[in-house]
Amino acid sequence: MVSKIICYALNGLDGVPVEVETDVNKGVPQYEMVGLPDTAVKESKERVRSALKNSGLLFPINKITINFAPADLKKEGASFDLAVAISLLKASEQLVGADLNGIVFLGELALGGELRPVSGLLPILISAKGHGYRKFIIPAANAKEASFMGGAEIYPAHSLTEVVKHLVGVEKIPPLQTEEFVVSVRTAGKKSSADLKYVKGQPVARRALEIAVAGGHNLLMVGPPGTGKTMLARCLPTVMPDLTFDEALEITKIHSVAGMLGDEGIVGVRPFRTPHHTATTVSMCGGGNRIVHPGEISLAHGGVLFLDELPEYKRSTLEALRQPLEDGCISVSRAGGTFTYPSRFMLCASMNPCPCGNYGSAERTCSCTASEIRRYRKKVSGPLLDRIDLQVEVDNITYDELTSAEEGESSAAVKERVNGARRIQHARFKDCGINTNAEMGERELSTFCTLSREGDDILRATFEKLHLSARARSRIVKVARTIADLDSSDRILPKHVYEAVSYRIYDKMD
Ligand SMILES: Nc1ncnc2c1ncn2[C@@H]1O[C@H](COP(=O)(O)OP(=O)(O)OP(=O)(O)O)[C@@H](O)[C@H]1O
Ligand SMILES: [Mg+2]
Ligand SMILES: [Zn+2]
Incomplete structure (x- = not known):
């Protein structure tokens, strides 16, 4: 039968x-x-x-x-x-x-x-x-x-x-x-112990973090050990806009395929993935021999991929991130088929300025030689750095700052401004098929990002002084657009360009 x-x-x-x-x-x-x-x-x-x-x-x-x-x-x-x-x-x-x-x-x-x-x-x-x-x-x-x-x-x-x-x-x-999936997302989305109100000092890093989330940009924090880089990064999901139900469903599907759904059976908060620096390209990007798994970049879809101590990661692993960073998805090929997983994530990385961690610090002295520092920084791939729009210094904070009873501004307050900037972007890009400033292509850049003469002069001076690439230039313009949006300004003013340029510290460190 x-x-x-x-x-x-x-x-x-x-x-x-x-x-x-x-x-x-x-x-x-x-x-x-x-x-x-x-x-x-x-x-x-x-x-x-x-x-x-x-x-x-x-x-x-x-x-x-x-x-x-x-x-x-x-x-x-x-x-x-x-x-x-x-x-x-x-x-x-x-x-x-x-x-x-x-x-x-x-x-x-x-x-x-x-x-x-x-x-x-x-x-x-x-x-x-x-x-x-x-x-x-x-x-x-x-x-x-x-x-x-x-x-x-x-x-x-x-x-x-x-x-x-x-x-x-x-x-x-x-x-x-x-x-009801809809109801469950709403209740699942409530827990996280991270909050910007617990982060003392670090006004520059806080501001960069807000801009990064507002415009969907990538962020690098450079600073000595124990200054709050990891702490700040953990706050990223708390200021990102709430998940829409479609997003929650897509993220839940990815985690289901990876066999990583927790007891709740649903992912209702934005993922925060912290792959270890020994991660292989397969565990980072997905793949496998017999069973194809989504990688860290897909598990981070809709949320944050945090690479702590960036220079420690294998160069080949970092290089493999370039394509998904541009495309928002990754294709994993193997005998018999190609699988595509979404991978639109915010990249946040942290590193020390030098092997001992104290280079450039106002408080401590660096014990590294110039060539040691150069070798350390060379470990981070240039093309990857080029894709990180905001690079910011996180310095030691003073004892008084650390022990002050005053709480910092809360994640909820920052999120409010982020949502405002996102609303402006949604209206601007409603016919363009994109959501954020970071996703702008040449067409959107020329339509929405005209600089005044003065703004252009600031950019030209930096471009020439730091020998920036064309990609770095357009990334700076996109960040300036986001800063203007946070300022509710239609036009990109010289001060917006000036601030955007200030977040290229890595280029300045060479
Ligand atoms: N700005 C800060 N405000 C409040 N607490 C802080 C701050 N910076 C550091 N801390 C305290 O120090 C701990 C370590 O900070 P964190 O892990 O974020 O440092 P880090 O910069 O990531 O260091 P490393 O370079 O070693 O990874 C935090 O858990 C927190 O308790
Ligand atoms: Mg850390
Ligand atoms: Zn040093």
């Missing part, structure tokens, strides 16, 4: 239907799977066989052929196990009376027959619903993220036995109660 069961594979953030067709025939006993990569086949075959036996079900001693369609799709992961098991049971007539029509089966099987969670469940459910499916059997451990999928009948099961009992009507699994 032949049976057909539907399950799903992932392609980037989209679910793709896969049909498992099982043929159980009289003949020389064999157990064959076609249409899956070799290693995946071997492992899945074993899991399904053991799971059936250990669940007290019969593993047929017949000629078994299991086919996955479409054959040309790069299928991976273990989420087909349950579908294979059910299809085998159906084909060997062990599910008499069960109506399997239109049910999507998702889940990996443990050898003992327990159902294990699968990654990317939410994106799969969303795609499957779009394809017209309404009934799903899923692993109980995925129930939380599945609960955001309204308008579907979802049955969470702990084991193969539970699924079989449900299907033959011996013991029904209660359907999952769904929650």
Whole structure:
């Protein structure tokens, strides 16, 4: 007898239907799977066989052929196990009376027959619903993220036995109660212990941080150890505009595919990712041998990628960030397919000014030689630095500043101004397909960023003195546009250009 069961594979953030067709025939006993990569086949075959036996079900001693369609799709992961098991049971007539029509089966099987969670469940459910499916059997451990999928009948099961009992009507699994995704984002978005009000002093860095968020620019903080660089960076998500529901959904999907959704089953706050400097290009950008994972830059999508101690990162890893920084997405290629993941993040980096950390400090003396300093800074790739619009010094603060009882301005107050500047940008770019000043291309630059004669003179002087690149010039103009927006000024005034130029300290340090 032949049976057909539907399950799903992932392609980037989209679910793709896969049909498992099982043929159980009289003949020389064999157990064959076609249409899956070799290693995946071997492992899945074993899991399904053991799971059936250990669940007290019969593993047929017949000629078994299991086919996955479409054959040309790069299928991976273990989420087909349950579908294979059910299809085998159906084909060997062990599910008499069960109506399997239109049910999507998702889940990996443990050898003992327990159902294990699968990654990317939410994106799969969303795609499957779009394809017209309404009934799903899923692993109980995925129930939380599945609960955001309204308008579907979802049955969470702990084991193969539970699924079989449900299907033959011996013991029904209660359907999952769904929650409103929209409401959950609102409540999930409330926690973060970071707040700018706890940061003492550092007015220049605070201002640069505000400009960076307001215009979607990248930020580099240079300063001695223990001056608050990491602390400031952690405040970035607290001043960024609230997530829209579409953003929250997209971010949640990425984290689901990466198997990194927490107990909440949803990402309702902007991500803040801090990959270690030993991170490989694969862990940073995504990829993998057997299973393709989104990398740090995709996990940071919609939020912040913080590279602490920038010169410590491998040059090749930093170089790999250049393309996604321009494109806002990353394509991971491997045999059989290319996956694309979104990766629009704000880059924030920090570093010491020199190996000992004290170069340029008003309080302490630097013990490094000129060549040591040069070598240290050379470690940071020029083209990457060129993409960081705001570079700012964070110096030691005095004891009095640190212990003063006065709180700094709160994140909420800063966010208010950021939102104001964002509103101006939304209105300006409504027909341009972009959201922020940082995303402006040549056309927008020439339309919206005319400089006065005086402003242009300031820029020319800096350009010539610091030997800036053309890219650096347009980046300065974009920052000036953001500063003008924060100032509610239609025109970019000389003072705005002047301030924008002041955030190129790295160029000045050479
Ligand atoms: N400006 C500041 N206001 C209040 N507390 C501060 C400030 N700077 C540093 N601190 C205190 O010092 C701790 C260390 O600061 P932080 O980790 O941000 O320093 P850093 O500049 O990132 O140092 P490093 O270069 O070593 O990474 C903070 O957790 C905080 O308690
Ligand atoms: Mg730090
Ligand atoms: Zn030094």
